[in-house]
Amino acid sequence: DVWFSDYHKYDQIVAWFKDLSDKFPDLITFIPSIGKTYLKKDIIGIKVGSSVNADTKPQFWFHSGDHAREWIGPATVQFLVHNLVTEYASNPTLLDSTELIIVPLMNVDGYEHTWSGNRLWRKNRRPIKKDFFGSVGVDLNRNWPAHWGEGGSSSYPFSDTYMGPSAGSEPEVQSLISFFKNDNHTRLIGAIDFHSFSQLILRPYGWTEERAPDEKHLKTAGDGIRDAIKRVSGKKYVSEREIDLYAASGTASDWFYDEEVQEWLPDRRLYAYTIELRPSADEANGANGFILPPDQIVPTGQEILAAVKYYLDYARKNP
Numbered sequence: 257d258v259w260f261s262d263y264h265k266y267d268q269i270v271a272w273f274k275d276l277s278d279k280f281p282d283l284i285t286f287i288p289s290i291g292k293t294y295l296k297k298d299i300i301g302i303k304v305g306s307s308v309n310a311d312t313k314p315q316f317w318f319h320s321g322d323h324a325r326e327w328i329g330p331a332t333v334q335f336l337v338h339n340l341v342t343e344y345a346s347n348p349t350l351l352d353s354t355e356l357i358i359v360p361l362m363n364v365d366g367y368e369h370t371w372s373g374n375r376l377w378r379k380n381r382r383p384i385k386k387d388f389f390g391s392v393g394v395d396l397n398r399n400w401p402a403h404w405g406e407g408g409s410s411s412y413p414f415s416d417t418y419m420g421p422s423a424g425s426e427p428e429v430q431s432l433i434s435f436f437k438n439d440n441h442t443r444l445i446g447a448i449d450f451h452s453f454s455q456l457i458l459r460p461y462g463w464t465e466e467r468a469p470d471e472k473h474l475k476t477a478g479d480g481i482r483d484a485i486k487r488v489s490g491k492k493y494v495s496e497r498e499i500d501l502y503a504a505s506g507t508a509s510d511w512f513y514d515e516e517v518q519e520w521l522p523d524r525r526l527y528a529y530t531i532e533l534r535p536s537a538d539e540a541n542g543a544n545g546f547i548l549p550p551d552q553i554v555p556t557g558q559e560i561l562a563a564v565k566y567y568l569d570y571a572r573k574n575p
């Protein structure tokens with residue numbers, strides 16, 4: 257598919273999802289706006305699943321593009337959706353047994369900026385005027401109201417890991433949270449936030465050394481994801497706890513795991529991960545790892561498609 261031979265701008269991605277949902281109206285619900293960014297751009301949402309068991313089947317949340325420069329994230333999510341719906345005719349099991357709730361590109365403003373201004377921009381594009389004139393942007397993976405500001409994030413607005421002025425201060429974070437909360441998500445059993453790079457399968461917690469209640473299952477599934485990838489492409493991903501990589505607070509995966517879902521649904525296991533896609537740290541050596549050549553989109557997509565299939569299956573069978 258020629259679409260996956262290159263990266264695309266925001267407008268094209270929106271049109272592509274709209275088009276795909278027109279082609280597969282029974283499998284995709286296209287949500288033109290789950291909320292707006294600081295620059296008043298629509299953040300789109302996608303729901304994927306067949307009408308079979310529509311009211312009873314387990315749900316999974318995927319989002320990507322928190323960090324503007326990590327282009328392979330949204331591209332991989334596009335590859336996943338495309339393959340899941342085109343494979344449905346020959347293999348209906350997956351979309352008959354699960355529903356996916358997806359935000360493919362969270363940080364629209366930042367993403368646009370990486371196409372027109374600075375390819376290596378990470379944060380959103382909201383100016384931070386108070387006392388820090390000239391500073392722009394909050395790290396959207398430090399702003400979630402999950403132990404916000406409790407380490408591994410910066411209170412200095414010029415920092416690339418700036419946490420923002422308060423928990424959940426950013427319109428993009430608010431949009432995802434309200435989409436999630438307003439929507440019926442009572443059957444949620446997993447959430448993945450796709451980033452790059454370094455090839456890591458990261459599980460909670462990210463802010464504390466405390467062992468997650470579901471550590472045993474989270475580790476088994478994380479290791480299984482790693483092995484599924486290896487079988488497809490031979491690529492080595494590392495499965496580990498987020499805190500063992502480095503501490504970070506206010507991250508999306510901790511929010512899904514702890515603050516919200518575990519609190520609402522205390523008896524439910526929640527398979528929450530941050531996945532760092534290609535390249536590996538070794539391969540990035542010398543080059544910038546955030547600039548992944550477009551011929552890597554398809555192979556990355558293929559290994560992650562296999563990983564996601566394994567993951568959905570494991571989570572469904574070990575609720």
Ligand code: 0X9
Nearest residue numbers: 397451452462498501502503504
């Ligand atoms: O720092 C991040 O937000 C993620 N890495 S990235 O290079 N894509 O920015 C990883 C967050 C993982 N969580 C913790 N290490 N706590």
Ligand code: ZN
Nearest residue numbers: 323326451452
């Ligand atoms: Zn990232």
